[in-house]
Structures are given as C-alpha cells and as structure tokens.
Amino acid sequence: MADTTARVHDLNLYRQYFDLVAAGTKTIEVRVKYPHLADLAAGGTIRFRIKGTDETCDVEVKRVTEYPDFEALLDGEGAAHGNPTATHDQQLANLRAIYPPEKEALGALAIEIQYAADVAT
Template structure:
C-alpha cells in the first residue's frame, strides 16, 4: 500500500499576500527555486504563516511549474490580483534580489485547503 498522506511545508508570507491567499483570490504563489522546494509537488500542503505570528492558512498545491519569465507565463492577475504587472515585478525584485534569479523561479498553483476552519 502507498502512503497518501500529503506532505506539509511551512512557508512565511507577507501580510498583504497572506490576506489574498486566505481570501482565495491569489491562486499562484511565486517562489525562488530553493533546494528545499525542489521536490514540492501537486497534492502537498503549504501552511503559510505570517512571520512572527501564529496566524496560518493551509493551501493544497495543484501544480508546480518552473519559469524564466514567471509573470508572463502565469498572468499577473493570478499571481497578485491587486497589483499591476510592473508593481509585481518591482515587488518580486525587492523581495528576492537579482542574485536569486540564477536559482530559477517557481509558480505554485494553490487552492485553499478544504480543512480550513
């Protein structure tokens, strides 16, 4: 028999993005392809936490795709429905910096976990 228990990953998220995820309006999470995310796969659970708080939101991973041009591949409205493409590029660059670009970028399609309170 195979184990069908989903893996749970904890990741920090800024408040403004957390609120969009918790509302179900942000369906794509953008991450640098750090080594600890290389095996992230559909079916996994991400527990987003606002750093320094106990506030969490669980989402199920639907798909993980690697991109060079992330926003154009996924569409800016899916990554952050409250910001323009140019604002999102500026935000991504300020969070990750240009040195992280060499690691690659992940688009993680998510949906709120059915087990949310």
C-alpha cells in the same frame, strides 16, 4: 512500502499576500527555486504563516511550474493570479525587492494553490 504522505511545507508570507490567499483570490504563489522546495508537487500542502504570529493558512498545491525568472513567470501565468491588486510591472518590482538577482538566477516557481477551506467544500 514507500511513504506516500504528502509533505507539508511551512512557508512565511507577508500579510498583504496572506490576506489574498485566505480570501481565495491569490491562486499563484511565486517562490525562488530553492533546494528545500524540490519535492513540492501537486497534492502537497503549504502552510503559510505570517512571520512572528500564530496566524496560518493551509493551501493545497495544484501545480508547480518552473520558469527561468520572474518576468517569464508573470508573462506565462498572468499577473492577476499572483496578486489581483497589482500590475505586472508592480509585481515584478515587488518580487525583485524581495529577492536579489542572485536568488532570481536560481529560477522561479509558479505554485498554483487552492485555499484549503475551498478544497473541503
């Protein structure tokens, strides 16, 4: 029998984005399409951690959509879902400051998330 238990992905997140996730206002997480995220799918769990701390926040993955790059992702998903406090252009600049061009060239993932505390209610 196959194991149907969804994997928990442990990912680091900057404080500013962690706080938006914990508040339930950030509903799209953007990541580069790294091989270790290949099995990320609806129904799975992401445990975000602020690097260097014990603070964590679990979210349920609702959907994963692939895009060729960050600009296409922000255009397709709407910038407000990734960071309601920044414009499209600000988010694009922030993403490109985090990920160099060779990483963006791998493709981008829009991961629709729901904060676990919201799922339980």
